[in-house]
Amino acid sequence: MEKGKISSLQMAVMMYPTIVATAILGIPSVTAKFAKTDFWLSPILASLMGYVTVYIAYKLHKLYPEQTVIQFSEHIIGRLAGKIIGFIFLFFYIQITGIIIKEYAEFVVDSFLINTPIIVIMGTMTVLCAFVVQGGLEGIGRAAQLFVPLFIFPLLIAIILVFPDFEFKNIFPILGDGIMPPIKGSIVPGGWFTEFFLMTFFLPFLADKKKGMKYGMLTVFAVMITLVVVNLVVLFVLGTTTQTKVYPLMNVARYISFGEFFEHMESIVMAIWVVGAFVKISVFYYATVLGTAQWLNLSDYRLVIWPLGILMIVFGFWSMPNSMDLERFNLETFPIYAVLIQTIIPLSLLVIAAIRKRKSKRNSKGINSG
Amino acid sequence: MRWGTFLGTTVIVALIILYEWPKMKQNPKKDKMAFFSLLLMGLVLSMFNIQQMSGPTAWIVTFFKPFGEFMEK
Numbered sequence: 029m030e031k032g033k034i035s036s037l038q039m040a041v042m043m044y045p046t047i048v049a050t051a052i053l054g055i056p057s058v059t060a061k062f063a064k065t066d067f068w069l070s071p072i073l074a075s076l077m078g079y080v081t082v083y084i085a086y087k088l089h090k091l092y093p094e095q096t097v098i099q100f101s102e103h104i105i106g107r108l109a110g111k112i113i114g115f116i117f118l119f120f121y122i123q124i125t126g127i128i129i130k131e132y133a134e135f136v137v138d139s140f141l142i143n144t145p146i147i148v149i150m151g152t153m154t155v156l157c158a159f160v161v162q163g164g165l166e167g168i169g170r171a172a173q174l175f176v177p178l179f180i181f182p183l184l185i186a187i188i189l190v191f192p193d194f195e196f197k198n199i200f201p202i203l204g205d206g207i208m209p210p211i212k213g214s215i216v217p218g219g220w221f222t223e224f225f226l227m228t229f230f231l232p233f234l235a236d237k238k239k240g241m242k243y244g245m246l247t248v249f250a251v252m253i254t255l256v257v258v259n260l261v262v263l264f265v266l267g268t269t270t271q272t273k274v275y276p277l278m279n280v281a282r283y284i285s286f287g288e289f290f291e292h293m294e295s296i297v298m299a300i301w302v303v304g305a306f307v308k309i310s311v312f313y314y315a316t317v318l319g320t321a322q323w324l325n326l327s328d329y330r331l332v333i334w335p336l337g338i339l340m341i342v343f344g345f346w347s348m349p350n351s352m353d354l355e356r357f358n359l360e361t362f363p364i365y366a367v368l369i370q371t372i373i374p375l376s377l378l379v380i381a382a383i384r385k386r387k388s389k390r391n392s393k394g395i396n397s398g
Numbered sequence: 399m400r401w402g403t404f405l406g407t408t409v410i411v412a413l414i415i416l417y418e419w420p421k422m423k424q425n426p427k428k429d430k431m432a433f434f435s436l437l438l439m440g441l442v443l444s445m446f447n448i449q450q451m452s453g454p455t456a457w458i459v460t461f462f463k464p465f466g467e468f469m470e471k
Binding site for chain 1 (some may be wrong): 425443444451454466
């Protein structure tokens with residue numbers, strides 16, 4: 029179905045913004061609610077979830093090298109049960125993509141385009157991503173390669189420019205309330221790290237399959253470092269007030285005043301956000317579209333791009349009257365929901381597949397010796 | 399029922415069909431079925447006042463309520 033091939037480096041640059049893009053903006057304040065001044069430790073703990081998820085995705089890929097989760101779940105637990113698992117995955121990805129599009133648009137409307145109807149922002153982004161997805165996996169890979177530097181450089185520049193405002197003593201006390209607050213704070217970013225399971229949709233199309241695991245792990249590490257640095261920057265600038273801000277990075281950017289020339293750097297954050305969200309939504313969109321086409325055994329996945337786009341926007345609005353609901357969903361539901369779908373279900377699939385493989389090996393051995 | 403959204407979605411759906419139809423004429427029947435049923439799903443859902451309607455997201459939030467309460471503390 030997908031004839032394109034990408035390199036593992038391209039997969040890494042696709043996955044990096046997929047996690048980081050939305051995580052650097054809203055997560056610091058959510059984590060700070062639980063971990064107070066220790067919230068920079070939380071991404072380190074949360075990244076364990078990422079390593080585990082990448083490991084599971086890669087092991088499943090090893091057992092079924094040419095297939096994505098939608099296809100091999102049918103092989104592992106039978107046709108009907110596999111279809112049900114596939115449906116759960118697709119439903120999850122359609123819903124989450126819709127919610128990500130909504131999240132993206134909400135930030136743009138809240139901070140910059142106050143009078144624009146939110147549907148316009150959501151619609152334009154969906155149309156853009158639909159065209160990229162139509163370009164296929166190679167198209168997304170190249171777009172990500174092109175845009176990820178544009179994502180990292182403004183971030184670095186913003187961090188350098190805000191350096192004079194650092195209050196290093198904000199970091200103390202380290203672990204003042206013990207280790208529990210950072211652990212609880214890591215639950216929400218942990219949900220984000222499970223999104224690495226999307227790798228399962230790219231691993232079959234890698235040109236250099238051997239490096240898949242290495243680059244996956246490296247990406248988790250890069251994401252962890254980025255989140256720790258961003259959290260530290262936010263902590264050094266905002267201190268204990270972080271938890272009261274909705275988008276702490278935005279407040280940090282407002283602090284920038286360098287040589288009385290570089291001021292009002294919110295636009296940097298906006299650029300990071302738009303570029304990151306673009307790659308993130310494209311990756312999710314592609315995974316959903318490819319999965320749907322495989323689930324329905326269609327001859328081409330490009331057919332369902334536009335219809336699924338409409339469904340995603342619908343899901344972005346469904347039972348979400350305002351931005352408070354979105355925030356609550358991200359805090360109270362998404363972490364456990366994402367872990368269940370993207371880590372626990374794949375882990376059970378892996379266990380079942382491993383047991384079945386061992387059994388069939390033993391059976392064939394028995395036949396040979398007998 | 400919100401006519402504005404519904405009419406807007408209808409126009410978009412019509413444009414999508416116009417855009418995709420020439421490419422998918424030769425495709426198997428199954429492809430066309432999937433394409434049209436997905437479009438129809440979106441169109442039907444756009445008729446309702448979806449933001450206030452209880453839907454899958456609300457059910458999932460209710461389903462994970464105990465965890466939500468744990469995070470509230």
